[in-house]
Amino acid sequence: EINAIEKDRKCTDILFLLIFIAFLVGMVAVASVGFEEGNSNMLFYGIDYHAKICGENHGAGLDFSNRPQLYYYDPTSALSQPTFSLSTLKSVCITGCPAAYVPYGDLMNIIGLAATSYQALVLTESYQMYINTSKYFYCDYYKYAKNESQLDLIDPSTGEALTDWSVQYFHLLSDELKTSSLTPGQGPCYPVYLIMEDFLNRCFPSIPPELQEWFSSSSPPPPGVTSGSSSSSSPLSYDDLKSWINALTDARSYLQDYVTDIYKAWAGILVCGVMGGMLLSLVWMVVLRYFAGCMAWTTVLLVNLLFIVITCLCAVKAGFIGSSAVGQTLEQEIVAGVTDTSEEDKKYFEIAMYLFIVLTGLIFLFTLLMIKRIKIAVACLKVASQAVGSMPSILFFPVVPFCFSLAVIAWFIVVSAALYSAGDLSEAEGGGYQLEWNDSLRYMMMYHLFGYLWCMQFIEGFGLMVIAGAVATFYWTRGDTSKMPFSPVLSSARRTLRYHLGSIAVGSFIVAVIQFVRLVLEYVDRKTKELQEGNPVLKFFMYCIKCCMWYLEKVMKFINRNAYILVAVKGTSYCSSALRAVKLILSNALRLAAVNTVGDALTWLGKVVVALGAGMLMFLLSDADIYTDPESKWYLSSPLLPILLSMLIAFFIASIFFQVYEMA
Numbered sequence: 001e002i003n004a005i006e007k008d009r010k011c012t013d014i015l016f017l018l019i020f021i022a023f024l025v026g027m028v029a030v031a032s033v034g035f036e037e038g039n040s041n042m043l044f045y046g047i048d049y050h051a052k053i054c055g056e057n058h059g060a061g062l063d064f065s066n067r068p069q070l071y072y073y074d075p076t077s078a079l080s081q082p083t084f085s086l087s088t089l090k091s092v093c094i095t096g097c098p099a100a101y102v103p104y105g106d107l108m109n110i111i112g113l114a115a116t117s118y119q120a121l122v123l124t125e126s127y128q129m130y131i132n133t134s135k136y137f138y139c140d141y142y143k144y145a146k147n148e149s150q151l152d153l154i155d156p157s158t159g160e161a162l163t164d165w166s167v168q169y170f171h172l173l174s175d176e177l178k179t180s181s182l183t184p185g186q187g188p189c190y191p192v193y194l195i196m197e198d199f200l201n202r203c204f205p206s207i208p209p210e211l212q213e214w215f216s217s218s219s220p221p222p223p224g225v226t227s228g229s230s231s232s233s234s235p236l237s238y239d240d241l242k243s244w245i246n247a248l249t250d251a252r253s254y255l256q257d258y259v260t261d262i263y264k265a266w267a268g269i270l271v272c273g274v275m276g277g278m279l280l281s282l283v284w285m286v287v288l289r290y291f292a293g294c295m296a297w298t299t300v301l302l303v304n305l306l307f308i309v310i311t312c313l314c315a316v317k318a319g320f321i322g323s324s325a326v327g328q329t330l331e332q333e334i335v336a337g338v339t340d341t342s343e344e345d346k347k348y349f350e351i352a353m354y355l356f357i358v359l360t361g362l363i364f365l366f367t368l369l370m371i372k373r374i375k376i377a378v379a380c381l382k383v384a385s386q387a388v389g390s391m392p393s394i395l396f397f398p399v400v401p402f403c404f405s406l407a408v409i410a411w412f413i414v415v416s417a418a419l420y421s422a423g424d425l426s427e428a429e430g431g432g433y434q435l436e437w438n439d440s441l442r443y444m445m446m447y448h449l450f451g452y453l454w455c456m457q458f459i460e461g462f463g464l465m466v467i468a469g470a471v472a473t474f475y476w477t478r479g480d481t482s483k484m485p486f487s488p489v490l491s492s493a494r495r496t497l498r499y500h501l502g503s504i505a506v507g508s509f510i511v512a513v514i515q516f517v518r519l520v521l522e523y524v525d526r527k528t529k530e531l532q533e534g535n536p537v538l539k540f541f542m543y544c545i546k547c548c549m550w551y552l553e554k555v556m557k558f559i560n561r562n563a564y565i566l567v568a569v570k571g572t573s574y575c576s577s578a579l580r581a582v583k584l585i586l587s588n589a590l591r592l593a594a595v596n597t598v599g600d601a602l603t604w605l606g607k608v609v610v611a612l613g614a615g616m617l618m619f620l621l622s623d624a625d626i627y628t629d630p631e632s633k634w635y636l637s638s639p640l641l642p643i644l645l646s647m648l649i650a651f652f653i654a655s656i657f658f659q660v661y662e663m664a
Contacts, residue, residue: 009495009499009571010499010571011498011499011500011502012499012500012502012503012567012571012572012573012574013500013502013503013505013506013573013574014502015502016502016505016506016509016574017501017502017505019505020454020458020501020502020505020509023451023454024451024455026447026451027415027447027448027451030415030419030444030447030448030451031411031415031418031448033419033422033444034415034418034419034421034422034444035415035418037422038417038418038419038420038421038422039053039056039421039422039425040418040421041053041054041055041056042421042425043417043420043421044200044201045068045070045093045201046069046070046091046093046201046202047070047087047425047433048070048091048092048093048433049088049089049090049091049092049140049431049432049433050141050144050427050433051425051426051427051428051432051433051434052064052093053425054067054068054069054070054093054201055067055068055093055201062165064093064165066095067093067094067095068093068095068201069093069094069095069096069097069198069201069202069203070091070092070093070094070201070202070203071091071092071093071094071097071098071138071196071203072086072089072090072091072203073090073091073092073138073139073140073167073190074089074090074185074187074190075089075193075205076185077089077090077185085432087428087432087433087434088428088431088432089432090140090431092138092139092140092141092167094138094167094203096198097196097197097198097203098135098138098192098196098203099135099196100135100136100192101136101191101192101193101194101195101196134168134169134170134171134172134189135168136170136191136192137168137170137181137189137190137191137192138167138168138189138190138192139166139167139168139169139170139181139187139188139189139190140167140187140188141164141165141166141167142162142163142164142165142166142167142169143164143165145187145188146162148188149177149187149188151173151188153169153172153173154172155172156172169189170189173188173189177189193205194206260637261636261637261638261639261641261642262641262642262645264627264633264634264635264636265618265622265627265634265636265639265642268618268621268622268627268642268646269618269642269645269646269649271617271621272614272615272617272618272621272646272650273614273618273645273646273647273648273649273650273653274649274650274653276613276614276617276618276646276650277610277611277614277649277650277651277652277653277654278653278657280609280610280613280614280650280654281606281610281653281654281657281658282395282657284606284609284610284654285385285388285389285606285657285661286385288381288382288385288602288606288661289382289385289386289389293378293382295602296374296377296378296381296598296602297374297378299598299601299602299605300367300374300598303363304360304363304364304367307356307359307360307363308360310356311353311356311357311360314349314350314352314353314356315353317346317349318346318349318350318352318353319346320350320353369590370590370593370594373590373591373593373594373595374594374598376591376594376595377591377594377595377597377598377599378598380595380599381598381599381602383475384471384599384661384664385661386474387471387474387475387664388660388661388664390474390481390484391470391474391484391487391488391489393487393489394467394470394471394488394489394660395657395660397463397466397467397470397489397660398463398467398656398657398659398660399656400463401459401460401462401463402656404459405456405459405460408452408455408456408459409456412448412452415448416445416448419437419441419444419445419448420435422437422441423435423436423437423441424436424437424438449516449519450512450516453511453512453515453516454508454509454512456512457507457508457509457511457512457515458504458505458508460508461504461507461508461560461564462496462501462504463659464560464561464564464565464663465492465496465500465503465504465564465565465567465568466489466492466493466496466568467489467492467659467660467663467664468492468564468565468568468569468663469488469491469492469493469495469496469568469569470488470489470491470492471663471664472492472565472568472569473485473488473491473492474488492568495568496568499571500567500568500571502574503563503564503567503573503574503577504564504574506574506575507560507563507564507574507578508560510556510560511553511556511557511560514549514552514553514556515553517549518546518549518550518553521542521545521546521549522546524542525542525546528542558585559578559581559582559585560578561663562578562581562584562585563577563578563581564577565581566580566581599662600662603658603661603662606654606658607651607654607655607658608651610650610651610653610654611647611648611650611651611654612647613650614646614647614649614650615643615644615646615647615650617646618639618642618643618646618647619639619643622636622639622642622643623639627639
C-alpha cells in the first residue's frame with residue numbers, strides 16, 4: 001500500500017540542513033561585499049593601457065565620463081607579446097569609435113614612398129590629405145607621449161600647452177614624427193587601419209570592402225613594401241598582414257552566414273529540435289516499453305559479432321587468414337580496397353589480434369554468465385516504462401531543477417564578476433594593467449565557488465529524490481493507479497521538502513568537496529606545468545591523483561543516487577541509507593551491472609536516435625523551396641548549422657526525458 005513508504009517518517013539530518021542554510025546566508029554576505037566594494041564600471045567599460053577605467057570620473061581633473069569606448073590604437077603591439085593578452089595591448093579611452101580610417105591602398109603607397117623617396121612623398125596628394133588632420137590618427141595620452149617622444153605641443157585653439165589626456169594631436173607633430181607615425185607600430189601616433197564598430201564599449205575592427213578585395217586578389221605589395229615573414233626590423237610584413245586579414249575576413253563571413261541561417265531557420269529548429277525532440281523521446285520510451293527485450297538482446301548480439309569481426313580483420317591483416325576460402329572472402333568482401341600490410345604493420349596487427357581474441361572470449365563468457373541477469377535488466381526496463389507511463393507529469397519535472405540550476409549559474413556569474421571587480425587595479429611594470437586581490441577577497445572567492453558547487457549538487461539531489469519517491473509509489477502499489485495519489489510527483493516533492501532536505505545537503509556536500517579538490521588540483525597542475533615537464537615522476541603522480549579524484553566523484557555520485565532512493569523509500573538518514581546502499585550494491589553487483597549496462601546503453605542509444613531523427617527532419621525541411629530558393633527571404637546559404645543545432649537541442653531534451661527513465 002502507499003502507506004508502506006511513509007511509515008514512521010521523520011525529519012532526517014536536520015543539523016546538516018541548518019549548516020547548509022547558514023552557508024547560504026554566508027554566500028549572501030559574500031555577495032553583498034562584492035556588490036558594495038566592486039566597481040561595475042570595470043565590467044561595463046574597458047580598462048586602458050595605463051589602468052584607467054573608461055566612462056568613469058577618476059577625480060583630480062581626470063574625467064572620462066564622456067569617454068566610454070576603449071580603443072586599441074596600436075594592434076601591432078600584440079606581435080611583441082610572448083602570450084597574447086588584451087590587458088597589455090596599447091589602448092586609450094575615447095568618446096566614440098573612430099568613424100574615419102586610412103584606406104589600405106593609400107597607407108601602403110605612403111609607406112612605400114617613405115621608404116624610397118621622402119621628397120616624392122611630401123608632394124603626393126594622399127600625404128597632404130592625411131597629415132593636416134588628426135581624425136585618421138589616435139595617439140597615446142599626451143601625458144605619457146610627451147616624455148617618451150620628447151614632445152612640447154601647444155594647443156592652437158587656446159595657445160596653451162596641450163592637455164595631458166589628449167589623444168588626437170597628429171596634426172601638431174613635426175613632419176618627421178608624422179612620417180614615422182604613418183608606419184605601423186612606429187608612433188607616436190597611429191593610423192586607423194580599419195572600420196571600427198562598438199561592441200560592449202570596446203572598438204573592434206571590421207574589414208572594409210576595399211581591403212577585402214585587395215587581399216583576396218593576387219595584388220603585389222606596394223613599392224617599398226617587401227613580402228615575406230615578419231622580422232625584428234619589420235614586425236608586421238605584407239604577407240603576414242595579408243594572411244591575417246584573409247583569415248579574419250573568411251571567419252567573419254562564415255560567422256555572419258551561420259548566424260543569419262540560424263535566424264532564418266528558427267521556425268524549423270523549433271519544430272524539429274524542440275517539438276521533434278520531445279515527440280521522438282516519447283516514441284522511444286514507447287518502443288522500450290514493448291520492445292525492450294528484442295532491443296537488448298540485439299544489442300548484446302551485435303557487440304559480440306563486432307568483436308568477432310574485428311578479431312577476424314586483425315587476423316587477415318596479420319596474415320593468419322588468407323589462403324583459405326574464408327580468408328579470401330574476408331579480404332574481398334570486408335577489407336576490399338585496403339592496401340597491403342607491411343611487415344612492420346603485420347606485427348602490430350598480430351598483437352591486436354591476440355588482444356581481441358582475449359577480449360572476444362571475455363565478452364562471450366560475460367554474456368553467457370549474464371544471460372539470467374540480462375533478463376532481469378529487460379524486465380526492469382519494461383517496468384520502468386510502465387512507471388513513467390502511469391505518471392506522464394514526471395517527464396516534465398526535470399525542468400524545475402533545471403530552471404533552479406540556471407538561476408544558481410546566473411547568481412554565480414554575477415557575484416563572481418562583482419568580486420573580480422573588487423580587486424585593486426594598478427599599472428603593470430611592463431605596461432598594461434593588473435588586478436590584485438587581498439586575502440579576504442581570495443577566501444571569499446573560494447567560499448563562493450564551493451557554495452556554487454554545493455548548491456548545484458543540492459538541486460540535482462533534490463530532483464533525483466523526488467523522482468525516486470514518485471517511482472517508488474508506483475512500485476509499492478504494484479502499478480495499481482487507483483491506489484496511487486492524484487499526483488505522485490507532487491506528493492514525493494512534498495515529502496522531500498518536509499523531511500529530507502538535510503539528507504540531500506549531506507550527500508551534495510560530499511560530492512561538492514570532491515569537485516572542489518579536483519578544481520584545486522587542476523589549478524596546481526596548471527601552475528606547475530613547467531616543473532612537471534622536467535620531472536616525469538611528478539607529472540605521472542599528478543595525473544594519477546587527478547584520475548583517482550575523477551573516479552572517486554563518479555563512485556560517490558553513484559552511491560548518492562542509490563542513497564537518495566533509500567531515503568525516499570524508507571525515510572532513513574543519509575548515512576544509514578548510504579551504508580545500506582553500498583551493501584546492496586556489493587551483494588547485487590552483477591545484477592546492477594547488467595541493469596545499468598543494458599539500461600544506460602539503450603537510453604544512450606535513444607538519445608543518439610532522437611538527435612539523428614531531429615537532424616533528419618531538419619534536413620528534409622531545409623530542402624523545401626522556402627529554404628532553397630535564392631529569391632526567398634528565408635534562403636539558407638547552408639543548412640549545416642540549423643541541422644546541427646536541431647540535433648543538439650533534441651539531444652538535450654532527450655537527456656532530460658531519459659534522466660527520469662534512468663532513475664526509474
